Amino acid sequence: MKKIDFYIIKKFLGTFFFSIALIISISIVFDFSENVDEFIEKDAPTKAIIFDYYLNFIPYFANLFSPLFIFISVIFFTSKMASNTEIIAILASGVSFRRMLRPYLIASIFLGLISFYLNNFLIPESNKARLTFRYKYINSPFKNKDKNIHLQLDTNSYAYMQSYAAPTNVGVKFSLERFNSEGQLNYKLMSDFIKWDTTKQLWTIQNYYIRKINGHQEKVWEGLTKDTVLNMKPEDFSRRDTDVEMLNYSELNKAIENEKFKGSQYVTYYQIEKYKRQAFPFASIILTFIGVAIASRKVRGGIGLHLGIGLLISFSFILFMKVTQTFSTNGGLNPAIAMWIPNFIFGVLAIYLIKKAPK
Numbered sequence: 001m002k003k004i005d006f007y008i009i010k011k012f013l014g015t016f017f018f019s020i021a022l023i024i025s026i027s028i029v030f031d032f033s034e035n036v037d038e039f040i041e042k043d044a045p046t047k048a049i050i051f052d053y054y055l056n057f058i059p060y061f062a063n064l065f066s067p068l069f070i071f072i073s074v075i076f077f078t079s080k081m082a083s084n085t086e087i088i089a090i091l092a093s094g095v096s097f098r099r100m101l102r103p104y105l106i107a108s109i110f111l112g113l114i115s116f117y118l119n120n121f122l123i124p125e126s127n128k129a130r131l132t133f134r135y136k137y138i139n140s141p142f143k144n145k146d147k148n149i150h151l152q153l154d155t156n157s158y159a160y161m162q163s164y165a166a167p168t169n170v171g172v173k174f175s176l177e178r179f180n181s182e183g184q185l186n187y188k189l190m191s192d193f194i195k196w197d198t199t200k201q202l203w204t205i206q207n208y209y210i211r212k213i214n215g216h217q218e219k220v221w222e223g224l225t226k227d228t229v230l231n232m233k234p235e236d237f238s239r240r241d242t243d244v245e246m247l248n249y250s251e252l253n254k255a256i257e258n259e260k261f262k263g264s265q266y267v268t269y270y271q272i273e274k275y276k277r278q279a280f281p282f283a284s285i286i287l288t289f290i291g292v293a294i295a296s297r298k299v300r301g302g303i304g305l306h307l308g309i310g311l312l313i314s315f316s317f318i319l320f321m322k323v324t325q326t327f328s329t330n331g332g333l334n335p336a337i338a339m340w341i342p343n344f345i346f347g348v349l350a351i352y353l354i355k356k357a358p359k
Helices: 003-040 046-064 066-083 086-092 097-137 241-246 249-264 268-293 300-332 336-357
Strands: 147-152 157-165 169-180 186-195 201-214 216-227
Touching: 003 046, 003 066, 003 097, 003 268, 046 066, 046 097, 066 086, 066 097, 066 268, 066 300, 086 097, 097 249, 097 268, 147 249, 241 268, 249 268, 268 300, 268 336, 300 336
Parallel strands: none
Antiparallel strands: 147 157, 157 169, 169 186, 186 201, 201 216
16 A cells, blocks of 8 residues: 555545535435425424434435445546546556556445445344334325235145235235145135234134035035134235335345245345345445546546536446346346346446556
């Protein structure tokens, strides 16, 4: 590490933290002005607004847009160095362009590691307080819009509901099937409604019809109400898409295994979140190299031209990530591939731009 390394790292980190602090301050002001009516209407405590919501809003928002602001920071200070002929002086002194990239790599890896830690450990914990506050004081009551819900309760039991009303914890057209070790149906229950009893902490089935099959013998009976214990909870049907953001690394892996066992449609959402957290830190490194390759050239347009190109590329990266995420959610694209494709494509772009950069 030489003085030039510390000089570039200092400029890199200083510009990044200043820009992210500035945008967070502006975002908090806009968010507060947008939600202040909800805070007043629902009588949100001041302490909860500050410490549960906005204090936990800071790391979430900072990490969410960190690759974008890393890229803009690199474009800004590198372009300024180029316009002041500092880049030319560095290269003319015998330092190769590849050697000049070292402090950029060190700083981007440092920020990438911070992003990985925030994504997988700190932010999920802070999101528990932030999202709980949002659900209570900002968001509308949750409504489950899923239809034809299928669940695997254990190795031999399968449940079905036509729909489920989360506010009342009532499922419509519920059925339960059990199979023996040979895969043959030996029990089937059908009912008009199933409701969670908050007092007894179990399910109550209404207007039910049961078939019990034993070889060639079959027993059938029906009834009005029946209490039963099932391996499912109301929380399984009242999860918002953002709930996955409250799971840390180990909890997320465990949730994926549980959802796979149940045959749940939420598996893809959990896997997307997992691989996005893994791919996100690498985006910081890739966008850093793209930024250096673009901004190190001294051009007539100066910082303005470089920032314009940088914003175009960074928003293209974010848009591309959203598109691949949508393909994974609705089109069956493997979540790991969907989350890593943007890094791969823009990584190739970074290599190309570095080779074409002035040496």
